[in-house]
Amino acid sequence: MIGVIKILGGLALFLYGISLLSSGMEMLAGDQIQKWLDRVTNSRLKSMFFGTAASAILQSSGLLMVTMIGLVNANLMTVVxxxxxxxxxxxxxxxxAxxxxxEIGDFRLILVILGIIFLEFFPNRDWQKYGGILMGLGVIFVGMSYMASALNELVDIPWIANSLVxxxxxxxIGILAGIIATSLTQSSTAVTSVTVAMGMTNAISLEGAIGIILGANIGSCITGLIAALRLSPVARQVSYSQIMINVFGVLLFMPFxxxxxxxxxRTSPDLPRQIANAHTVFNVSVSLMLFPFVRQIAAVAMRLAPADPEKVEHKVTMYIDEMQYAVPTVALKEASRELQRLGDITVEMVELSCRxxxxxxxxxxxxxxxxESGVADPVTRDLEHFVSxxxxxxLSFVQQKxxxxxxxxxxxxxxxxxxxxxxxxxxxxxxxxxxxxxEEATNELTELYEFALSIYRQSLQALREQNRDLAKTVGEREKEFDNLYWKVRERHIQRQMSGACHPEAGVIFIETLRLLERISDHADNLGISVIRNLNHVPAIAG
Structure with a gap:
């Protein structure tokens, strides 16, 4: 019983360490991941490089898989x-792995100590990131040590020893165990690492470890499949593609x-390293073998989950998807893009209304x-809910900001x-x-409308580009607009007093002036927000 508690405790520490490491790496390199994601094109090599780097940084293929399904579901990435x-x-x-x-021995405790020091005594955000990474690595190794110690005790129990043999x-049997364990833990990384821990105490043979690794690869598909089943056929195509890739690899290697x-x-005298190397060689080999057949895999997936154009759900939002919550950096980037899209829609609305x-x-x-009712309001509602x-x-402090x-x-x-x-x-x-x-009122309204719209467009451009100079220009032009607004308002009052202005036209004119002035105020607010953002946190728009 004590051995089981040790294994579960070690696994809990390991998973917590992975979470700390993943959060630290995501804070450190999350913006870089987003830049890579923006550059993912039809170049299969670039896309493959992105997958390798992002998965290594996030320390979770499940997170990346769920994010990809969300991007495909939002039509931001193709199945290929x-x-x-x-x-x-x-x-x-x-x-x-x-x-x-x-085997770093007591150095794992040094990593934990350094991590705590950085997290507790260095308020600088960069040190906080490094502290999280060091703490995560240390806790991972402490968890591995506990699991290895517990497994060393458990192998003396006959039925466990016989099962491992x-x-x-x-x-x-190993493949089935890997599938079940990964399905339950939702983490192939955890299952593979426990297998490495078994190797540290010689509790399992290399052949048995390879079987578990192969099973873990199939089990890792469960997370994506569960996420995709309730989404569009295109999202299911992504999940089915992952299943095909992993099942193909297992069927190919299983007889050999x-x-x-x-x-x-022959790659190492140490069993833990052999297990890690087996994992690496298997995954790299399968990826390289299937790399030339990406389009064929996509074609089969499309047959398994055909998309019916008549049944496709039409979303008012274009970029955001709830699957993006798994990676906040991506979620925030896509929320920013959705905001920019809403800005473009409101530009069109101002143009049309004044015309x-x-x-x-x-x-x-x-x-x-x-x-307003069919697009802007629903997008606003969905985006506000998404961000909430x-x-x-x-979220990190910067992400909260x-x-x-x-x-x-x-x-x-x-x-x-x-x-x-x-x-x-x-x-x-x-x-x-x-x-x-x-005619005078028409000319004045046209001048003010074009001025207000120009300022608003400029503020959206400043937001998109995170351009401080452009944002400052917005503020300066808003003051010019205010001066013009009061001059036009004064001339309108004089026309009313002279009887040149139709009474009902006067009401519409003065109310429209007020609305245009408020539009310029909101544009100024956008510019101020850009300046404040650049003063305190990294850019969100792009």
Whole structure:
């Protein structure tokens, strides 16, 4: 019983260490992962490199798999691209086993001590990242030590010893054990590392360990499959592709496990290193063998989960997907892109609403009302919910700041859409009442509308590019707009006093002026937010 508790305690420490290491690496290199993701193209080699690097950094193929399914589901990545990433991911997952195969003795405690020192006594965020990484590595090795110690005791129990021997004699038993263990733990990394721990005490033969590794590869598909089953057929295609890749590898290697073990034994005299090397050679070999057949794998997956265009769910959002919660860096980036898209929609709404008012274009006015109720409002609602849920997850300080900024910016962008809707309503009133505008009033409204729209466009550009100079220019131009606004307002009052202005036209004119002034204010808010963001946290837009 004590041995079982030790194994479970060691496994808990190991998984906690993986979590710390993953969080630290994601904070350290998360932005770089996003840059790589943006560059994933139809180049299969680039996609494969991204998968290798991202999986090694995140220390979780499951996280990357779930994120990819989310990106494919949001139409941000094709199935062919995802398969190339997947092949790289298979290579990247071997890094953890290679790390834990080292026997570092009491140095693991030094890693823990250094990690605690960095986390507790160095407020600088960079030191915090390194502290998390060191602490994670140390806890991983402490967990491995506990598991190895417990396994050394458990192998004296006859039925456990016989089971481990049977895995070496009958590889299918090891494969089945690997599938079950990985399905239960949802972590092939944990199962592979426990197998390495078995090797540290010679509790298992290399052949038995290889069987568990092969099974863990199949079991690792469960996470992605569960995530994909409730999503679109395209998302299921990604999951089915992963299953095909891993099952192919297992079927290919299974008949030759003794010969494979004999080859691996020549790579190192130490059993833990042999197990890690077997994992690496297996995954790398399968990925390289299947690399030329990515399109064929995608074609088979598409046959298994055909997409019916008539049944495809049409989402109002384009970039965000709940599957992205697994990797906050990606989720925040896509939320920022969704915000930019909403900004572009509101630009169109302002253009159409002012054209509707000035040209008495009822079609343009109706288009604005549709964009507000059918697109802008639902996107705002979904994006606000997406960021709110994300903020309840385990975010770093910088990521929390980014999420708060997106929510603040969303308020300003959404308000601009509301302003455009109000102008469109005034346009409909003008058409219905056949209300005339003087030529002077029309020219003034046109000037102010073009000025306000120009400032708003510039603020969105500053946000997209994270451009401090452009953001400052927005503030300066907003002040110019305010000066012009008061001059136009004064001239309008003079026209009213002289009787040159139609009474109902006067109400519409002054209210439209007020709405345009508020649009310029919201543009200024965007510019101020960009400047504050650049002063405190890294850029979120791109």
């Amino acid at each position: 691209q995802s398969i190339s990433v997947m092949l790289g991911q298979e290579i990247g997952t071997t890094v953890t 290679q790390i834990v195969a080292f 049977a895995m070496g004699q009958y590889p299918w 496990i003794p010969q494979f073990a004999d080859l691996i034994q 509707a008012l000035l040209e008495k274009d009822i079609v343009a006015a109706e288009r604005v009302l549709y964009l 849920v994300l903020m309840r997850s385990d 980014r999420a708060f900024q997106i929510k603040d910016l969303l308020v300003d962008v959404e308000r601009v859409g509301d302003m455009a809707e109000d102008i469109a309503d005034y346009a409909k009133d003008r058409v219905a009442g056949d209300i005339p505008f003087t």
